Amino acid sequence: MNDMTPREALCRALNTYLHANSYMPHRLKRYMNSQPDEPRRILIRTGLQEAIARSSLSPAMYEGLTDSLLGTQPEVDIWLAKLWAYLYEGGPEPE
Secondary structure, eight states, X not given: OOOOOHHHHHHHHHHHHSOGGGOOHHHXXXXXXXXXXXXXXXXXXXXXXHHHHHTOSOHHHHHHHHSOOOXXXXXXXXXXXXXXXXXXXXOOOOX
């Protein structure tokens, strides 16, 4: 059984796939779509939904996970919404 929270799963995914030294959103998209009902993927999706809805991923936390700077909370929120659109709505790859 997995004791990871949705937030922890999202943080791990951001650090793994979207770090400045290994920016691979296409691989995250492929991972998320390969088995969308798999528990870890559900946790990541839920974590992303919660982070967008609650503005709960601070600029400092985002920078710590990705080594990329987004200076304000609205910038983080907009970027996460773009990531959601890319992963689940056919939007363009976020930069």
